[in-house]
Amino acid sequence: METQATLHSIQKAVWDGRLPLQIRLTPSESRRYDKTDPYLISYPRISYLPSLLPRLRAFFASSLIDPDSQAHDGWFSFEGVPLKWHLPVGLLYDLYAGADPASKGASETDDTGWDIDNLDSPLPWRLVVHFSDWPDQELVRLDSNGMVMNDAFINSVKEADFLRNGTAKGIMSLSKEDSSGLWESVQELDLPSFQRISNILLPPLHQPFRNIPIRIFLPLPPDSGSPSLKVVQSPIPPSIPLSSVAASQSTLSRSSITPQTQTIGTALHSLLPNLFPSRRTPVLAKPVLHGAAVPMSAPVEEVVRSSAYGDGWLYVVIRMMG
Amino acid sequence: MASSSLSSSRSLSTFPFLTQEEFEYACHMFLNRINMLDNLGGEGGWSSIRLVQQTTGLFLKISRSIRTTSAHHHDSIPFGSVDIDEGQMEIYEDDPEALIRPSDSSNCLQIEHDIVLSPTYQVPVLYFTLRRGSHPRPLGIDEVYQYLVPDQYTKELQDVGVMGGITFGYHPQSGTPAFFVHPCNTADAMRQIASQKRVTPEEYLVIWLGMVGNRLSLNLPHELFATERVQKPEGLG
Numbered sequence: 001m002e003t004q005a006t007l008h009s010i011q012k013a014v015w016d017g018r019l020p021l022q023i024r025l026t027p028s029e030s031r032r033y034d035k036t037d038p039y040l041i042s043y044p045r046i047s048y049l050p051s052l053l054p055r056l057r058a059f060f061a062s063s064l065i066d067p068d069s070q071a072h073d074g075w076f077s078f079e080g081v082p083l084k085w086h087l088p089v090g091l092l093y094d095l096y097a098g099a100d101p102a103s104k105g106a107s108e109t110d111d112t113g114w115d116i117d118n119l120d121s122p123l124p125w126r127l128v129v130h131f132s133d134w135p136d137q138e139l140v141r142l143d144s145n146g147m148v149m150n151d152a153f154i155n156s157v158k159e160a161d162f163l164r165n166g167t168a169k170g171i172m173s174l175s176k177e178d179s180s181g182l183w184e185s186v187q188e189l190d191l192p193s194f195q196r197i198s199n200i201l202l203p204p205l206h207q208p209f210r211n212i213p214i215r216i217f218l219p220l221p222p223d224s225g226s227p228s229l230k231v232v233q234s235p236i237p238p239s240i241p242l243s244s245v246a247a248s249q250s251t252l253s254r255s256s257i258t259p260q261t262q263t264i265g266t267a268l269h270s271l272l273p274n275l276f277p278s279r280r281t282p283v284l285a286k287p288v289l290h291g292a293a294v295p296m297s298a299p300v301e302e303v304v305r306s307s308a309y310g311d312g313w314l315y316v317v318i319r320m321m322g
Numbered sequence: 323m324a325s326s327s328l329s330s331s332r333s334l335s336t337f338p339f340l341t342q343e344e345f346e347y348a349c350h351m352f353l354n355r356i357n358m359l360d361n362l363g364g365e366g367g368w369s370s371i372r373l374v375q376q377t378t379g380l381f382l383k384i385s386r387s388i389r390t391t392s393a394h395h396h397d398s399i400p401f402g403s404v405d406i407d408e409g410q411m412e413i414y415e416d417d418p419e420a421l422i423r424p425s426d427s428s429n430c431l432q433i434e435h436d437i438v439l440s441p442t443y444q445v446p447v448l449y450f451t452l453r454r455g456s457h458p459r460p461l462g463i464d465e466v467y468q469y470l471v472p473d474q475y476t477k478e479l480q481d482v483g484v485m486g487g488i489t490f491g492y493h494p495q496s497g498t499p500a501f502f503v504h505p506c507n508t509a510d511a512m513r514q515i516a517s518q519k520r521v522t523p524e525e526y527l528v529i530w531l532g533m534v535g536n537r538l539s540l541n542l543p544h545e546l547f548a549t550e551r552v553q554k555p556e557g558l559g
Contacts, residue, residue, distance in 0.1 A: 084492070136459050140490055140499045152491065158506060159442040168506045213442075229497050230378055233441040234342075 004205060008195070010306035014290055015191050017045040019093055020124035022116065023052070023076075025060045029069075029131060036063045040116075040124065044189050045090025045290060046310055049076050049083060049127075050142055050149055051187055056129050069131035072142040077128045082138040084229070086152045088309050094288050094317040095217055095229070097122050101286070101319065103293040153183050153311055160213035160312030161201055163235070170201045186310035194310065201312070202305070212236045212262070212300045214314040216271060219285070236267050238301035264303060264316075265296030275318060288317040333520040338512040339444035340526060342379070348523035349373055349382045349437070352531075355524075359545050368543065374436075376495050382437040386540065389429050390454075390469060430455055431469055435540060437531070438494055445508040446527065448534050449493050449500040463488065466501060466538075475537045479503075503534050 021043050027034040039059050043052070050072075057071040076083045078096050093099070099122040115121040134141060142148050154171070161170040171179065178197045185194035203209060218230035239259035260266070264287055268276040275285045280296055287294045289307060294316065304314045334344060356371050370385045436449045452461040452470065466488060467476055479488055493500045508530070516529055532542055 084497075086492070137498060140492065148490075151489070155489065155491065155504075162442055162506070231494070232378055235441070235444070 007302065007306040011195075012191065014307050015044070015046060015189060017090060017290055018042045019045055019089060021089075021127060022124040023056060023127045023129050025063055026077075026128050026130045029065055030060070030063045031065055032063055036060065039129075043089060045093070046088050046186065047189070048085060048087075048149065048153075048187075049089055049092075050074070050085045053129075053142075057131065060129070060131075064131060066132055070144060072144050072146075073131045073134065074142075075130050075134060075139055077130065078126070082135045083127070085139065085142070085149070086156070087315070090290055091217070091309070091315045091317065093125050094291060095220070097125055099123070099291070101288040101293045102291055150180070150183050153186070154179065156311035156313065157182065157201075160308075163211040163213045164201075164203060164209045164312070166210045174200060182310075198312070205305075208238045209301055209304070210237065212238055212267070212304050212314065213308070213312055214267065214300065214304065214316065216268070216287075217315060217317045218272075219318055219320050232271055234271055236262060236271075236300060238262050238299070240266060261299045262301070263296060264294050264298045264300055267300050268296075268318075272318070282321065285318050285320050288319050289314065333522060334526060336444065337521065337526075338509040338516075340439060340446065340523065341444070342439055342441075344523040345439040345446065345527075346380050348527040349380065351524040352527055353382065355546065356543070359543055374495075379439070379441075379495060381439075381495055384435040384437070384540070386433045386435065388431050388433070388469070388539075390431055431461075432456075433470070433540075435538075436493060436495070436500070437527075440505045441494070443505040443508065445505050445512070446530055447502055447505045447508075448531075448538070448540075449502045450538065451498075451500050460499070463490065463501070470538045470540075472537070472539055479537060503537070508534075 019042070021039075021041050023039040023041070024034075025036045027036075030036045039056055041052070053071040053074040056074060057069075061067075075085065078092070081096065083092050083096075087095075094101070116124060119126075140148065140152070158168055158171045162168045164170075174182070174197070178200065181193060182197045184190070185197065214233070214236055216232040218232060220229070238261070240262050242259060263279070265276070265279040265281075268287060269279045277283055278296075282293075282296060287296075289303070294303065300314070304312075308314050335341060340348070350373070353371060353373060367386045367388045368384060369387055370383075372383050374381050374383050432453045432455070434451050434453075438447050438449060439445070440447045452465055453459070454461060467480075471479060471488075481487075487504055488501055489504045490499065490501055492498070493502075511533065512526065512530060515533070516526070521529065528542070528546075531540075535541060
């Protein structure tokens with residue numbers, strides 16, 4: 001297990017990650033049709049899109065045909081697909097934008113060479129905001145005081161907590177201040193407060209998780225009109241249990257057998273053996289996290305301790321190769 | 323034969339939790355049993371029950387329609403309640419009108435229930451949507467309490483009771499918005515109800531569905547219990 005300091009330095013890099021967004025008002029809601037100036041922002045990858053709505057509502061106020069629409073009527077789309085607001089924006093980008101993940105040894109120019117005038121450039125990420133025609137078939141509605149978002153976040157935290165401990169008592173034992181503080185710390189990108197509260201929830205370093213909160217997002221078929229995501233989730237323990245055969249063969253020296261560490265590669269191989277025939281090398285597809293290719297050999301518990309999103313989950317996007 | 327009895331020999335490996343394999347087995351067994359019934363839960367308004375297999379898993383879909391005017395939910399008989407009136411049941415069974423879908427769709431509510439195994443909590447979760455007639459837009463939480471939740475459960479569900487509150491979120495398989503009964507208390511509730519005896523996967527599913535169904539007026543066809551020595555989970559109400 002890496003030291004706390006190493007895990008924290010990775011976590012800080014994750015929290016520092018930003019995406020340039022270019023957000024346009026949907027032409028049908030604008031007095032200027034498609035001549036409305038876009039809103040530009042460098043936005044934290046771990047943040048959620050609805051937090052931008054009050055700013056966007058104010059920015060586009062003079063352009064809106066319907067002056068009565070509220071900030072919480074707002075929703076986002078990318079190339080016509082409504083974006084699930086309960087997923088962090090960095091995950092949505094990794095899922096939909098089709099950008100190649102950063103990887104060790106790759107040239108740095110891709111990161112800096114984005115071009116606001118070139119529509120084929122994946123950056124800035126070009127989104128559309130709408131303040132009417134809520135897509136009820138796709139998205140859960142928001143409310144004016146942010147409770148819907150708060151509840152969605154806390155539910156997600158609760159699930160991660162249940163997987164780590166086998167009970168949901170951890171999040172229940174948080175004080176009311178801390179449980180709302182956790183959501184505030186993510187919204188405000190306040191890493192010290194976040195670490196203080198999540199240290200109450202996380203088992204200490206020497207105590208392994210029961211299961212890893214990890215969801216795998218499968219690649220979306222090209223040109224599929226359906227925005228529905230394919231998500232794979234199954235209990236993944238941080239160590240691979242010894243098979244019964246191995247255990248019976250080693251009865252004499254059982255105490256000397258240490259269970260094998262679960263890596264990103266072994267987890268993907270067990271969940272998706274067709275996409276990941278090898279536990280060590282990406283052959284057909286590669287796992288992407290926070291815009292980067294994750295090493296297959298990385299132990300999943302270290303990855304989740306350092307690189308989880310604010311709700312405690314690892315959301316890994318699978319990208320086909322070649 | 324296992325498919326003919328709830329009391330088959332299989333018991334659960336991780337009670338009060340269900341594995342994916344046990345869940346799928348229970349769904350198949352339950353569906354077989356329902357399919358042997360002569361009519362599909364006339365008094366509960368069930369219109370279909372089927373298994374849906376998707377790339378990411380299997381779930382059980384129960385479709386139901388109820389009328390909102392004459393057949394208000396208070397008139398229906400909750401499964402598991404102690405005072406089931408057999409005479410009244412027979413009237414429903416003999417009444418062909420009871421099985422005919424109302425032609426006036428504005429008075430008719432369509433309810434889709436999907437029973438999914440939560441990969442996090444390892445217990446079944448009931449997702450549901452409520453629509454008026456063929457209107458595409460689903461109804462909201464006020465209508466859920468008005469038409470589905472019997473009065474005696476309203477407070478419990480609003481206060482997040484033994485089965486967890488009604489929450490709105492995303493269906494894990496279809497990704498569409500749906501209500502669900504939050505599963506975080508399900509394992510504890512199942513442990514309290516069924517700890518004294520060994521339960522099979524199907525018994526688990528039936529007990530759970532009785533418990534959660536009660537709270538949403540989703541009543542199991544009582545013929546399910548007519549010929550078997552299946553113990554109705556008394557006192558769940």
